[in-house]
Amino acid sequence: MASLFGSRDRIDDLLTAPAPFVKRPEQNKGLLHPQRFMNMFGLIVFIAAMVLPFISATPYIISILTSALIYVMLAMGLNVVVGYAGLLDLGYVAFFAVGAYTSGILSTRLGWSVFETIPVVLLACVAAGIIIGGPTLRLRTDYLAIVTLGFGEIVRLTANNLAITGGPSGIHGIRTFSFFGWSFADGATLFGIDFNSKVLFYYFVLIVAGGLAVIGAARLGKGKLGRAWKSVRDDEDAAEAMGINTYRVKLSAYIIGAIWGGLAGVLMGSHLTAVSPTSFEFLYSALVLMAVVLGGMGSTPGVIIGALFISLAPELLRDFADWRYLIFGVLMVITMIFRPKGVWPANAMLPWLHRRSPMRSAAERDESDEAVVVTVPEPPEERRP
Amino acid sequence: MAKLVIDNVDLFYHRVQALRGLTLEVNEGEIVALLGNNGAGKTSTLSMLSGLYRPKSGTVTWGDRDLTTMQPWDIVEAKLLHVPEGRRIFSTMTVHENLQLGGYLVDDQKLVDERIERAYELMPRLRERRNQEGGTLSGGEQQMAAIGRALVGGPKLLLLDEPSMGLAPLIVKQVMEIIKEVQAQGTTVLLVEQNARAALRIADRGYVIESGTVTMEGAASDLRTNSKVIDAYLGA
Incomplete structure (x- = not known):
């Protein structure tokens, strides 16, 4: 025992690392490699969504699917704020409103094409993120939730009362996207198939929501900034001890969430x-938050499932x-009872993607390990009086 | 070269005095154990070194740096790293992510990967658990992850606050071995411990503090045989 901590010059050979307890099997290779499998799976879902209008393209189906995709985008944005950075935001719909109103006003009053409004929307969202996040992100937990709730209502009530936002009746006649003179409304014929404007718009949303929102947010979450967000969520003081400027990191999460929400708007x-202001009631903030929590905070597949659920279930x-x-x-309620960490928790893996070490019998264990032998002395026989 | 010198420091929490004329030094390459009872001022000393509290009087220098005027993140950037009491692992991040986060202020990604690899070599248990969430590790593994996380930051001086807390004796021994190996790889260590026996085995020198003042100091081997230390901390 004492030799383990013996003289200095022997330290090198004394400190050979202890052998692992269990020999774990290698990670799956090929198609069953966890990351690759999930990427393939995502691609298949994406292709399925591309093919769907060919199976049924009634305006109703296309319309609810488009809304569902927009909810996916919103939920991915809120996932950055709530799921990764752990900032409980109850007024997320405020950014949705900022995006929708900015683009609506510019396109109806100034006659801009919706596509041209995007740079202005981005600026407006970053500004809104800084205005709302700047002062409030110094708060933690419950206090942050209350303040964001207040800001969400402020934005809605402002829109309800200003002349430029059309008051309670809102803005009408926003046109669909157009690019350099060509608009989705014109329709298109590709490979002999006619696509109407609604289907074209569906595809556009699919590419933006699937490509930018999902892949973009998921990759951010895996990178250095994503790790910093998660560390702030787990333990803010320890994150600071790692040299992270927690305020800046939180603000960046907030601004990215704002951009996602604004573009969805x-x-x-x-x-x-x-x-109209009724689209931005607290209910919608709660619904999107529900999508994130129900699906699995910080989990990309989970949040997509959650967003599809909250948008499609009522239909x-x-x-x-x-x-x-x-x-x-x-x-x-049932979901939360049986899946408290969400339908698909972060870091969860499908069961067939990771190999577990087989349970070994005691005999095998004796052979392969240098087991620490603990001898328990026989208890002395009880003496009967 | 970079020697840590705490000279005659008084530290107050409002009106409560935590450190009274504390004077100690840590030479480069040493493991110095800081022993003492609950409330003696051990953690206060470390918090002050990481820039979380400012002393009311006295000086704290590390090489040519004056730690009393530096901001906490600048101190981290200068490679003085603190492994706080109670491990403070990021519980929903995987072990690997925890280690990567230790290199947050290191711009060279290759260097980070190299250091993570070194941490895995030092603590193979962590490699086994690399994709497991930090909160699901055992206490000893969490302590290893906390030390590993600090190592990825490339510390020149490592402050360890009670690494043995709540661990089984066998695991304490493993953790102490790891600390010894960290020193062997060129890091200076200031080790705060209640477990005086374990700490004095690996330390070069030790200080005993009571009520914020150093009451005993000397080579670890001397302290280990000192009757007062035996009575107070080692138990007959």
Whole structure:
């Protein structure tokens, strides 16, 4: 025992690293490599979404799918704020409103094409992120939640009362996207197939939401900035001890969330051709937050599932008429009871993607390990009086 | 070269005095153990060194740097790293991400990867657990991850606050071995411990502090046989 901590010159050979307890099998290779499998899976889902309009292209289906994709984008943005950085934001819909109104006002009053409004929307979102986040991100936990809730309401009430935002009736007649004189409304014929404007817009949203929102946010989450966000979420003091400027890191998460929300707002305005304050009630902040929490905070597949669920469930449950929100609520309670970390928690792996070490019998263990032998002295026989 | 010198320092938390004329030094390449009872001022000393609290009087210098005027993040950047009490692992991040985060201020990504590799060599258990969330590790593994995380930052001086806290004796021994190896690889260590026996085995020198003042100092081997230390900290 004592020799382990013996004289200095022997330290090198004494400190050979102890052998691992269990020999773990190698990671899967080829198609079953966890990361590659998930990427393939994502690609398949994306292709399925591309093919869908060929199977059924009724305006109703296309319309709810477009909304669902916009919700995916919103949820990915909120996932950066809540899932990665751990900042409970109850007023996320404020950024959605900033994006939708900025683009709506510019396109209806100044006659800009919606596409041209995007740079201004980005600036407006960054500004809104700094204005809201700047002072509030010094707060933590519950206090932050309350302040963001307040800001969400301020934005909605302002839109409700200003003349330029059209007051309670909002803005109407927002046109669809157009690029250099060609607009989705013109339709297009490719390979002998006619695509109407709604389907074209669906594809556009799919590419923006799938490409920019999902892949962009997921990659950010895996990078250096993403790790910094997660560390702030886990333990802010320890993150500071690692040399992270926690305030700046939190603000960056907030601004990125704002950009995602704002762009989703542009898409939504163009999709519905109108924006009004009722689209930005607290309910929607709560719904998007639900998508993130229900799906799995900080988990890309989880958040996509959550967003699809909250946007499609009310439609799928339409047959239940007045009961549908009740059923919706019950489903969510059940999910939270059985999957408390979300449907697909962060860092979760599909069971067939990781190989576990087989349970070894005691005999095998004796052979392969230099086991630490602990001898337990026989207890002395009890003496009976 | 870079010698840490704490000279006659008084530290207050409002009106409560935590350190009274504390004087100690750590030479480059040493492991120095800082022993003392609960409330003696051990953690206060470390917090002051990391720039979290400012002394009311006295000087703290590390090489030619004056630590009393530096900001906490500048101190981290200068490679004085603090492994706080209770491990403070990022519990929902994987072990690998925890280690990568230790290199947050290191711009050279290759160097970070190299250091992570070295940490894995030193603590193979961490390599086994690399994709596991930090919060699911055992206490000893978490302590290893916390030390590993600090090592990835490339510390010149490592402050360890009670690395043995709550660990089984066998694991304490492993952790102490790791600290010894860290020193062998060229890092100076200031080790705060309640477990005087374990700390004095690996330390070169030791200080015993009581009520914020050094009451005993000397070579670790002397302290280990000193009757007062035996009575107070080692138990007969």
